[in-house]
Amino acid sequence: MISKENLLETQQRIQAFIHRTPVLSSQLINEMIGADIYFKCENFQKMGAFKMRGATNAILQLSEIEKGFGVATHSSGNFAQALALAAKLQGMKAYIVMPSNAPQVKKNAVKGYGGEIIECTPTLEARETTLTEVVNKTGAVFLHPYNDYHVIEGQATAAMELIEDHNDLEVIFAPVGGGGLLSGTALAAHYFSPDTKVIAGEPMGADDAWQSFQKGEIVLQTNPQTIADGLLTSLGDKTFPIIKDHVSDIIRVEEEEIIAAMRLIWERMKIVVEPSSAVALAALIKEKSKYKGKKIGIILSGGNVELTKLPF
Amino acid sequence: MISKENLLETQQRIQAFIHRTPVLSSQLINEMIGADIYFKCENFQKMGAFKMRGATNAILQLSEIEKGFGVATHSSGNFAQALALAAKLQGMKAYIVMPSNAPQVKKNAVKGYGGEIIECTPTLEARETTLTEVVNKTGAVFLHPYNDYHVIEGQATAAMELIEDHNDLEVIFAPVGGGGLLSGTALAAHYFSPDTKVIAGEPMGADDAWQSFQKGEIVLQTNPQTIADGLLTSLGDKTFPIIKDHVSDIIRVEEEEIIAAMRLIWERMKIVVEPSSAVALAALIKEKSKYKGKKIGIILSGGNVELTKLPF
Incomplete structure (x- = not known):
């Protein structure tokens, strides 16, 4: 609590x-x-x-070792941009799983904040599989957008x-x-x-x-x-x-x-x-x-x- | 100066x-x-x-007798709204000469601030004639939008x-x-x-x-x-x-x-x-x-x- x-x-x-x-x-x-x-x-x-607040707090609570591996999430919305920017401000990497049909303007925004986008087919299953692959491959810490x-x-x-x-x-x-x-x-x-x-x-x-x-x-x-x-x-x-x-x-x-x-x-x-x-x-x-x-x-x-x- | x-x-x-x-x-x-x-x-x-600043200053420099007659201008833009609101805040009348083809949204805004709209045909000549008529009839003081x-x-x-x-x-x-x-x-x-x-x-x-x-x-x-x-x-x-x-x-x-x-x-x-x-x-x-x-x-x-x- x-x-x-x-x-x-x-x-x-x-x-x-x-x-x-x-x-x-x-x-x-x-x-x-x-x-x-x-x-x-x-x-x-x-x-x-406001997503910048939560993303920043979650990142700042990571250990130094975890910070070295970066963070990952799935989001096509504001949390994707927030995590990318919050990670950048701490000198960390952010891996963002986005559905391939996400608007280009949202992809550009994440890239603009230095986030690395990994596209997946736009289904819940593909999203979770892709995220797991990213985490396994990079060692990045998964951060949920709200839960x-x-x-x-x-x-x-x-x-x-x-x-x-x-x-x-x-x-x-x-x-x-x-x-x-x-x-x-x-x-x-x-x-x-x-x-x-x-x-x-x-x-x-x-x-x-x-x-x-x-x-x-x-x-x-x-x-x-x-x-x-x-x-x-x-x-x-x-x-x-x-x-x-x-x-x-x-x-x-x-x-x-x-x-x-x-x-x-x-x-x-x-x-x-x-x-x-x-x-x-x-x-x-x-x-x-x-x-x-x-x-x-x-x-x-x-x-x-x-x-x-x-x-x- | x-x-x-x-x-x-x-x-x-x-x-x-x-x-x-x-x-x-x-x-x-x-x-x-x-x-x-x-x-x-x-x-x-x-x-x-910003037009609110100039309209307010011009109105506040009028004599009490002038204030009793109100103010008039020709404008279909921000000065029309500014003069209407500035006059309202001083408890004065504002007569706004507007071309008949001005957008309804601009007319509504002037009315919303308590201004009285007098429409004229959309020519420079009609505008000036109408303004002169309004001033002669009401005794209102003409205020130019910028000069x-x-x-x-x-x-x-x-x-x-x-x-x-x-x-x-x-x-x-x-x-x-x-x-x-x-x-x-x-x-x-x-x-x-x-x-x-x-x-x-x-x-x-x-x-x-x-x-x-x-x-x-x-x-x-x-x-x-x-x-x-x-x-x-x-x-x-x-x-x-x-x-x-x-x-x-x-x-x-x-x-x-x-x-x-x-x-x-x-x-x-x-x-x-x-x-x-x-x-x-x-x-x-x-x-x-x-x-x-x-x-x-x-x-x-x-x-x-x-x-x-x-x-x-």
Whole structure:
């Protein structure tokens, strides 16, 4: 189990290698929702997403011998870039297993951060086989994108900073995919602002976390369909128990609600966020009548979006 | 002529009604250009552009009797919104003459800020006739979008803040349209950081400022063609002399260079800027070999862009 001390040590450990991201507000969005909202802008994090925090923490906890062999993961998303950059900053190698059909722009980003890409056919089985081969061949340490206590500890630091900046938040909203950010956020609130509720937003078309939350056990994601491409994964056996114990609610949102929230952030706050980031605001907007007059934090998880493929 | 004291008084006068905008940097853009660049983010200004500064200053200099009659201008761009919002914040009326073919989104924005729109046929003559009628009928005070000393003083405060935050800039780049921002920036550098050069970026397809600068007298804009829709106007008899005396150079850039610079800012800095904002960075990139290792300020003028009509 992750302790309060683990989180405080994590914050110290990683701070030289990440940005302390700003917290922004929009008077217009506040008026529209009738609440005071503080957006933690992880879209301004290094490589463009909160994943940099967890990747950095996981890498820094390796032994010197392990560091010499490098790290490996499977991801076509932000964790791939985060691990590549976090490894580069420590002078380490990062091996990233990606499906051959991953967008070229994502492959380029990983290469740009110095990661070595190993392509595999786009099936779960091929991905795992390829990863095993890479680990066996290189001796690299496998780091899971979210189902890893050191990764969760790192992700928790975003909410820790938000709580340091605003110590009277009544609710914090975060998106949920594999649950790394959500479980970290929930632990941060539990230890450092116990009166603050943590609520998740999740796409209706990828609602395994909501289903798991209802059923009290992990329900796997099957055939997720959503524009929020950072939220396609299933919960893990390390993230789910934390979520079950420390998250108050999961609110599901439709695709149009995600796109509308994303557009609101772009137009009114003049910042670039990816669809997954907008899911948390979409959830708040959906149930805004419950949050009138409250002081609310929202974690904007990232800003990596392909500008030629916008939904508006 | 605008004095140093005028600028200091302006900064005091308007500060309660505007945002002090942040200054951001991008390590990746710095590495790409080989210089230290500090972006003054006027896209985060109230209503989304630096125009709020000049509009506010001009309104606050009116007498109480004038304030009772309200203000009027002709603009389909950011100054229309700025004047509407600045007037609203002082409890005043704002009459905005707009061509009937102006985009609905721009009309809605002005209305959203409480401005009263008077439509005219889209010719220079109709615009001036309509404005005269409005002024005669309402008694409102006409405020020019840029060729006005109080407006120029207000625009100067963006560079004043940038210089306060970074007092060792070797160059400041700003875009030039009618010259309000550029002349204000040049005066701010002249008085508060005299060793700092001021350089303008201008679209090749709307290069009246460059032509005027070469010829030493105002050359009017004719049939401008550029995506940078904030830079379509001609210099004025109040902005040009300041530019002639205090600006070091005007660099013209092609449309593709503007779009590439805009995309770079969106992708790497994760912020929304309008094409006019990107013209200054495009100019720096075009002549980057001259600026290796230098410390450079860039004024990002605004972030009002229609998301459904992006150039990428």
